Amino acid sequence: MIFRYPAWYIRLKRLTKRLKRQIWALFLAWKDPATPLLAKFITILAVAYAVSPIDLIPDFIPVLGQLDDLLILPVLILLAIRLIPPEVTARCRREAWKHLASGDRIRTPAATVAALLIALIWLGLACAILRMFF
Numbered sequence: 001m002i003f004r005y006p007a008w009y010i011r012l013k014r015l016t017k018r019l020k021r022q023i024w025a026l027f028l029a030w031k032d033p034a035t036p037l038l039a040k041f042i043t044i045l046a047v048a049y050a051v052s053p054i055d056l057i058p059d060f061i062p063v064l065g066q067l068d069d070l071l072i073l074p075v076l077i078l079l080a081i082r083l084i085p086p087e088v089t090a091r092c093r094r095e096a097w098k099h100l101a102s103g104d105r106i107r108t109p110a111a112t113v114a115a116l117l118i119a120l121i122w123l124g125l126a127c128a129i130l131r132m133f134f
Contacts (some may be wrong), residue, residue: 022077023050024096024104029084032092039083046076048114 023046029035030043050073057064081089 019050019073019077019094020099021096022081024099025089025092026080026084028092028095028099029080029088032088034088035084039080042076042080042083046073046080049073049076052114057071067092074108 027045027047030040030047033041057067084092
């Protein structure tokens with residue numbers, strides 16, 4: 001008997017690949033001088049959130065942990081793509097394929113900053129909860 005992955009799993013894997021390409025394309029568009037300032041700001045938020053090792057809602061929290069990735073990240077990506085000129089988006093997507101094929105990973109100081117900010121939010125929340133009880 002041959003094991004076959006369910007159709008939903010295959011679609012999810014395809015979507016994940018597309019998201020990875022979009023993140024790379026956004027990262028490259030952020031560096032492009034033809035990208036408007038507002039688009040750069042939204043783009044760096046999306047890239048930082050995507051590559052940050054810490055999520056706003058940790059993944060170990062059932063449903064909510066995955067829900068933030070399924071809602072926040074696609075909305076940021078969509079907004080950034082709409083703000084970037086189409087010719088820049090097309091050029092960056094082609095370049096993103098090259099980076100993905102070579103196995104490159106996005107390394108940016110924004111990811112570190114995003115991780116620190118999210119860690120500070122969680123620390124502040126923990127302090128507020130402790131203050132309520134003590």
